[in-house]
Amino acid sequence: xxxxxxxxxxxxxxxxxxxxxxxxxxxxxxxLLALSIxxxxxxxxxxxxxxxxxxxxxxxxxxxxxxxLGSVFAAVHGAVQASGxxxxxxITTTYLTGGRVPVLLARCAVGAAVGAVYALGxxxxxxxxxxxxxxxxxxxxxxxxxxxxxxxxxxxxLWAVLGVAVxxxxxxxxxxxxxxxxxxxxxxxxxxxxxxxxxxxxxGTGPPxxxxxxxxxxxxxxxxxxxxIPAVELAGPRYGNQAVESLAGVASPPPGWACxxxxxxxxxxxxxxxxxxxARRDVT
Amino acid sequence: xxxxxxxxAVDGLSKRFGTVEAVRDLGFTVxxxxxxxxxxxxxxxxxxxxxxxxxLVVPTSGTALVEGVPFETLGSPGRVLGxxxxxxxxHPSRTARRHLLVxxxxxxxxxxxxxxxxxxxxxxxxxxxxxxxxxxxxxxxxALATALLGDPRILVLDEPGNGLDPAxxxxxxxxxxxxxxxGRSVLVSSHQLAEIGQSADRVVVIHRxxxxxxxxxxxxGGGRRGxxxxxxxxxxxxxxxxxxxxxxxxxxxxxxxLAVGGADAVLVGDTALAAGxxxxxxxxxxxxxxxxxxxxxxxxxx
Ligand SMILES: Nc1ncnc2c1ncn2[C@@H]1O[C@H](COP(=O)(O)OP(=O)(O)OP(=O)(O)O)[C@@H](O)[C@H]1O
Ligand SMILES: [Mg+2]
Numbered sequence: 001x002x003x004x005x006x007x008x009x010x011x012x013x014x015x016x017x018x019x020x021x022x023x024x025x026x027x028x029x030x031x032l033l034a035l036s037i038x039x040x041x042x043x044x045x046x047x048x049x050x051x052x053x054x055x056x057x058x059x060x061x062x063x064x065x066x067x068x069l070g071s072v073f074a075a076v077h078g079a080v081q082a083s084g085x086x087x088x089x090x091i092t093t094t095y096l097t098g099g100r101v102p103v104l105l106a107r108c109a110v111g112a113a114v115g116a117v118y119a120l121g122x123x124x125x126x127x128x129x130x131x132x133x134x135x136x137x138x139x140x141x142x143x144x145x146x147x148x149x150x151x152x153x154x155x156x157x158l159w160a161v162l163g164v165a166v167x168x169x170x171x172x173x174x175x176x177x178x179x180x181x182x183x184x185x186x187x188x189x190x191x192x193x194x195x196x197x198x199x200x201x202x203x204g205t206g207p208p209x210x211x212x213x214x215x216x217x218x219x220x221x222x223x224x225x226x227x228x229i230p231a232v233e234l235a236g237p238r239y240g241n242q243a244v245e246s247l248a249g250v251a252s253p254p255p256g257w258a259c260x261x262x263x264x265x266x267x268x269x270x271x272x273x274x275x276x277x278x279a280r281r282d283v284t
Numbered sequence: 285x286x287x288x289x290x291x292x293a294v295d296g297l298s299k300r301f302g303t304v305e306a307v308r309d310l311g312f313t314v315x316x317x318x319x320x321x322x323x324x325x326x327x328x329x330x331x332x333x334x335x336x337x338x339x340l341v342v343p344t345s346g347t348a349l350v351e352g353v354p355f356e357t358l359g360s361p362g363r364v365l366g367x368x369x370x371x372x373x374x375h376p377s378r379t380a381r382r383h384l385l386v387x388x389x390x391x392x393x394x395x396x397x398x399x400x401x402x403x404x405x406x407x408x409x410x411x412x413x414x415x416x417x418x419x420x421x422x423x424x425x426x427a428l429a430t431a432l433l434g435d436p437r438i439l440v441l442d443e444p445g446n447g448l449d450p451a452x453x454x455x456x457x458x459x460x461x462x463x464x465x466x467g468r469s470v471l472v473s474s475h476q477l478a479e480i481g482q483s484a485d486r487v488v489v490i491h492r493x494x495x496x497x498x499x500x501x502x503x504x505g506g507g508r509r510g511x512x513x514x515x516x517x518x519x520x521x522x523x524x525x526x527x528x529x530x531x532x533x534x535x536x537x538x539x540x541x542l543a544v545g546g547a548d549a550v551l552v553g554d555t556a557l558a559a560g561x562x563x564x565x566x567x568x569x570x571x572x573x574x575x576x577x578x579x580x581x582x583x584x585x586x
Contacts, residue, residue, distance in 0.1 A: 004392065005359075012390035019382040020375055089373025093430060096338060097362040097390035283340040284332070 078163025228256025366431030376416025
């Protein structure tokens with residue numbers, strides 16, 4: 001029973017998502033951003049040359065930066081996808097043709113797939129733009145490139161799932177999108193700033209525990225995961241972590257894979273909250 | 285266990301929204317083979333009750349079971365029950381066909397079923413237009429098409445006549461009757477008796493969230509029979525003659541006419557002739573169900 005239900009729900013959610021313009025309407029700015037950021041190599045070629053950066057590292061770092069922005073669009077898509085059902089009152093029909101929890105899970109899966117598409121779009125267009133635009137850029141070696149592709153897909157997919165969770169919890173569409181953007185663009189930065197300011201006051205060696213929390217916020221965790229590989233390419237294994245600190249704005253970051261797990265936990269927590277709240281909500 | 289009976293059983297169902305008691309201790313069943321009308325004035329709790337049956341609103345207390353289980357535990361709900369609800373929306377830029385294809389995938393029916401239901405509700409020509417441009421009646425038809433996709437055993441409709449043209453309403457009435465005759469169940473709500481009256485086999489009437497009548501439509505009269513209204517030359521003489529014949533329900537109306545209960549026009553006319561009273565007018569009055577419904581639900585006193 002469970003397998004057919006899952007495939008029915010996935011097919012329905014895929015059709016639901018692809019039968020309206022939103023997913024590719026948001027893909028356009030994602031691609032445009034990837035093109036413009038990577039053509040110029042972002043801020044990286046200038047600000048990071050002091051770290052002894054090599055050219056493939058710069059391209060990887062600018063790709064990572066565009067993936068970080070792409071993940072915001074993936075999250076916005078997820079939020080719009082989920083809250084749009086309440087906005088257009090289509091949620092009634094959706095719940096009548098499938099259970100609430102299967103619908104939520106299918107929505108997370110399809111949202112994640114759209115996030116993965118955004119990541120791939122960013123990487124493909126960003127890579128081409130970077131090779132053409134960043135004069136001396138060379139094609140990154142396969143190891144780091146595939147590493148970045150993997151973490152880029154994971155980050156965008158997980159942020160899309162977080163977006164679905166937010167859009168399910170905050171059913172007001174404008175509210176869900178604004179909340180998401182304000183968090184990503186402002187709240188998390190302010191939080192990081194406050195947490196890190198504790199580091200300056202500390203007298204001991206290394207940043208205090210409170211400053212280390214910065215890496216565990218969902219946006220920063222995503223950035224650490226994305227910049228982990230480019231930073232090593234840029235600054236070498238020895239100074240890689242410092243490069244991640246300055247790129248992601250965190251203190252003493254754990255390894256990239258650990259931050260992916262942290263982000264997955266945030267996404268899981270979001271879905272759990274949406275599950276609990278969504279399962280008992282009155283749909284009138 | 286789901287019993288595949290096509291029955292709905294509502295028991296002790298209550299719902300409170302803050303201070304509003306929308307539904308109070310409601311109990312009724314919907315049986316296969318019958319059209320059950322669900323009547324009540326605006327705000328009486330019809331939509332809330334139907335949404336509780338469909339697992340969309342969580343009851344404060346009581347149960348609503350579809351085929352013996354709560355709706356949300358049905359394995360493939362779309363094949364068991366189809367619903368047309370108020371405030372059931374469509375994405376404005378999704379076409380009717382795409383909307384139905386989404387639902388067909390969710391229910392697990394083949395895509396050709398989409399063309400079948402589009403034809404059935406008369407939307408085949410407009411199927412590839414965005415629903416945003418649809419009229420109210422067209423949306424109502426699309427909602428019905430959606431409900432029918434899974435070829436369900438039960439139909440639940442909340443004021444389905446809204447926005448439909450007279451031909452559409454007549455068609456819907458016949459359709460629902462046919463659906464029930466094929467051994468399936470229909471629960472249809474309305475705030476007007478007239479819309480349901482001709483097709484419902486049973487009615488459940490609610491007022492302020494509580495049931496005030498349930499049973500056959502004919503029984504809504506509470507055993508009241510029709511009256512005969514007589515305009516005559518000598519009402520008193522005629523009244524005495526009628527009472528002498530054993531007709532005890534004889535009243536004088538404000539306009540001077542006699543109202544005779546439990547008799548027909550022939551009996552009253554013959555009695556008047558035998559008593560030598562000149563009759564100027566004789567009217568048989570039917571029990572007005574609409575009036576009774578209004579009385580029952582606290583509307584205009586009849
Ligand atoms: N989400 C809600 N929040 C608060 N009150 C509600 C909510 N939904 C319904 N109500 C209240 O519950 C009562 C019953 O409403 P309901 O919509 O079930 O009536 P109805 O019989 O369907 O009316 P109508 O014929 O106008 O459609 C009303 O007093 C209504 O205001
Ligand atoms: Mg209603």
